[in-house]
Amino acid sequence: MFNDFVAERGRLYQAGFHREVSFAETSRRVLIEAKAPGGARPYLAEVSSAMLQQSVRDAEAGYRNFFASLSGTRKGPRIGRPRLKSKHQHTHRMRFARNAGFKVEDQSHQGHGFLTLPKIGRLPLVLSRPLPSAPSSVTVTAHADGTYEVSFVVEVEPRKALEPAHAAAGVDVGITSLAAVAYEDGTSHKIVNPRHLKARERKLARAQRKLSRCQKGSKNRQKTRTQVAKQHRKVRQARLDHHHKQARALVDNTHAIGLEELNVAGMIRNHRLAKALSDTGMSQFLRLIREKAEETGRTVVTVDQWFPSSQLCSECGCSGGKKGLGIRQWSCSCCGAVLDRDINAAVNVMIAAGLAEIENACGGSVRPAPVLAEPMKQEPAEQTPTLLGAV
Template identity: 35%
Template sequence: MKKSFKYRLLGDKETFAKADGWLTFCRRLYNVGLEQKITAYRQNKGRISCYDQINQLPELRAEFPEYRDVGSQVLQNVLERLDSAYKGFFRRIKSGDKAGFPRFRGRDRYDSFTLKQTGWKLDGKYLTIRNVGRFKIRLSRPIDGDIKTVTVRKETEKWYICFSCDNVHEKKLPQSDKAIGLDVGINSFLVDSEGISVDNPKYLRQSEKLLRVRQRTFSRRVKGSGGRKDARLLVAKAHENVKNQRNDFLHKVANHYITNYGVISIENLNVKGMVKNHHLSKSISDASWSKFFNLLAYKAEEAGRQLVKIPRFEPSSKTCSSCGAINQELKLSDRQWVCKNCGVLHDRDYNAAKNISRVGQTLQELTYGNG
């Protein structure tokens, strides 16, 4: 299986200054490449391929000697990223989705570079990148598998390394016959089919006042001034804190269910479509359902668990988990309801979670059998 390992990088100012210089060169190349694509499109809707742009790199290095120190694979990856963003724009347009055209990258808007098999060397806790320098890695856990790419990233003045690996060993957990259904929500982050409700911490909502103050301070600073740069960093740190809190919460919840249950059933929600509802978009984004589902998926694969997604239009909330009758009159605002067929009082989310678990187990048996 594939997996990424992210660690903090430590080093001296000179080494990080060189890494910063690489980011600047990458950003400039990205912008030049984007300008080429725009120009080609304006001329009779022509295209310039990623392959053609990569073939122009030797000319670039000859004309601008400063690019000679930047790894060739790093520069190629910049053009590959641009090509992916450019093609993605047209793909989304064709499918009818809302799409933003790739933008030129301003200062501090290009934050990573990637190397493949050459240009770097790993020696225990130390990473050496040719023409940049030597870093110390804060190895919080061992690297597993075969390293395919190495990405150096800058986040709010801190530097990180991300190793993307293949053939990572699966860490199978002891087999479990226990099954659970999870119904995600906004008031509660989720309710499971055993009746346990996990509160929604709403980290973004909690930080909105601080973010507003820092955003206001940033907007009042003079463009290009040191004060504006410092204010921008404070805004970025506030967002980073929200992200770190949210990630820690999501990992802990996902780990709990992966550790204790063999079959985890969830709804195949169209989160992207739901976010278009401006009344719910901020709350859904703050809850990070998509991130949670992705964590469940990769952790389930690693642990040998089965993650089952039930069909998107399964009426899990409207179906009575006791008798199977469907309440067609149920509204989104109804948090409790009584089944007219059997008279059972239902909590909306708990009832949905039980139905999700039931349908998920049925699908799991049809797919994998009883063994």
């Protein structure tokens, strides 16, 4: 149905019609035509109509955004016309709104339950955590490796917050560690990626290399592709779990958090696997911090993405100039402070967010104490980056 809508609007667009024909008109037309007994796909009469309408609405939203982008009412980079979805796309997604009439049964406390979908039936389900309230919509995703994932949209009551230990923090997300965190009292720490996650990433990279050696169109390639998809999903899940826990700990611990805005548009163009993984990781981690901060009633201050957090000395404000990614620590030529690259950047984010001068519990104004670099352990050489396959 998504495709019917996109194709019909495409024909109208080529013929010079933009907004002259309403979306509602197109939606009605494709729904009637597809389901008609002599129509294109009479079997659709068997499919729940709420689901078909959802599909058409998704296509409609794509077109609305496209027109808004054309006329400039939508900010951000230009977006293109919605494209036809391929049958061979590697994941398939179906969304059911509340009025579609789905039902969730959470039967045991081990997370086992059932999901009943209109015209599909009652399906067994494992919940990763208990649902806090009745979901307003459900999305079913079929992965390339043959597994299914179900996600719910749920309203959440604000969490009862503990009294945090810190008034303020600055966060610098990075590549060697997930993030460096500096607090208003001069303490700081780095959030590292756990060993098991690194092991999974190496496994994924191995599977990717194997895939690139497989003959195009061969049976073996198909099998390897499924393996890559499976490893990819495992990495994603392990990473998400780690980020949830770390973001929760940070938010529980801190009143006000300074974050950098990430240049997401620039990242999407990056196709190196190692880089792509760390990029998606960084924006995911920042998103989770924001979400949890909002849930918990904490303050988040965002610093402009062009703020040179890694170039300034957090001690005296001197600019140390641009530094390559290989430089993990440097000393300031103005004041002589020896600075850890990531911790220094985190302190700068906190200062730029206006959080460094916050009154502490004793009533005094605080300046972060000197940030001294810790001796760095030499990391083993990174895997050669491989191209990110179509997973």
